[in-house]
Amino acid sequence: MNWISEWALPKIQTWLGRKEVPDNLWHKCPACEQMIFHRDLERALHVCTHCGHHMRIPAAKRMEYTLDPGFQRIELPKSPADPLRFRDQRKYAERLKEAQAKSGMDDAVMVAHGTIEGRRAVVAAFEFGFMGGSMSPGVGEALVTAAKLAVLQDAPLIVFTASGGARMQEGAVSLMQMPRTVIATQMVKEAGLPVIIVMADPTTGGVTASFAMLGDIHIAEPKALIGFAGARVIEQTVRETLPEGFQRAEYLLEHGILDMVVKRGEMRERLAHLIALLREPVLVLPEAEPRPVLEAPSPVAEAPVVPAPAAAARPEA
Structure with missing residues (x-):
């Protein structure tokens, strides 16, 4: 059968002009x-x-779906790679280079600035395909840069989270990005600017335990997994069966942890509406002068007042 696959089929495909289907x-x-x-x-x-x-979508798609055409991506500062010279089955430096080549990003966060339906905004988006969107010094530097840019441009900061938490290959260096990102969000708030956090699937670990729960408005996509520890770890710790839908966006909305759950097709319009409410001044109309109240004459004539008869004097005893 080799002559059929090696000679006859290629000839037939050439004659018929057949192309391979992607x-x-x-x-x-x-x-x-x-x-x-x-x-x-x-x-x-x-x-x-x-x-x-x-x-799940890449960070570049997230920017395309959120910002108006013509947005600009920010070049982020370089962070030290492999500070602990970590190695398991492979060198961490090799895993890092592979993730960079696959995603086209230096680390797990992309930052851009532009407009959302004509309203200025600075957007940071996590790339879950980059080692699970894990936090590293590069991620912390990206969020600090986004916060500084938001303050400089007097624009709100919007962060799309999708992460598994801290990056284990960087140990305590990765954990230090939790207070660093908290400081970044506080910097924006002190400037009087809103911080809007949009949680995509999944948002867990150190991201949830730090800046992701410190926004002014918390939004999530439908059925997004949001939490700190895994459900199985929690069940083993508390020794109880967790309710159905635990750690999903709808459950968190019902219990007051989220402000709203928004579908992806409505996210851009909802963000523009929120920016307008939080940033654009409200037009207050001057109060009109009160009109004098005219009393209409009563159609019924008033009856004459008849004085009451005086009381009869009692005879003295």
């Missing part, structure tokens, strides 16, 4: 496992057209 034309939804054509998925902003599942 492998990425169809995508399977991880929730309902339905196949979706790539153009339909792109039009739906990577939301399943069958079940509404919000798929």
Whole structure:
């Protein structure tokens, strides 16, 4: 059969002009496992057209879906790579270079500035594909840079989170980014500017335990996983069965931890509306002078007042 596959089929394909079909034309939804054509998925902003599942998207797509055309990406300062010279099955430096080549980013956060429906904003977006969006000195430096830029441009800071927490290959250096990012958000608030946190799936670990819960407004995408420790670890600790939907966006909204759950297709409009409410001055109309109240004459004539008869004097005893 070798002559058929090696000689006959290539000849037939050449005569018929047959082209190979790309492998990425169809995508399977991880929730309902339905196949979706790539153009339909792109039009739906990577939301399943069958079940509404919000798929994970790269940081570059997040910027494209949020900001108006013409936004500018910020070049972030370089951070020291592999400060602990960590190695497990592979060198951490090798894993870092692989993640950088795959994502086209230096670290797990992208920062850009532009407008959202004409309103200025500075946006930072986590890249979950970059080592699970884990926090590192580069991530901390990116959020500090975004905060400084927001203060400089007098614009609100919007952060899209999607992270597994601290980066274990950098140990305590990674944990120190938690107070650093808290200081960054506080810097924006002290300037009188709003901080809006949008939590995508998943937002866990040190990100949730630091700046992600310190925004002025907390938004989440539908069914996003949000929490600090995993549900299995919590069950083993408290020795109780957790309620259904625990650590999902709708559960947190019901218990007052989130302000709203917004679909991806409505996120851009909702953010623009929030910026307008928080930043644009409210027009207060001057109060009108009170009009004099004219008393209308009564149509019924008043009856004459008849004085009451005087009381009869009692005879003295």
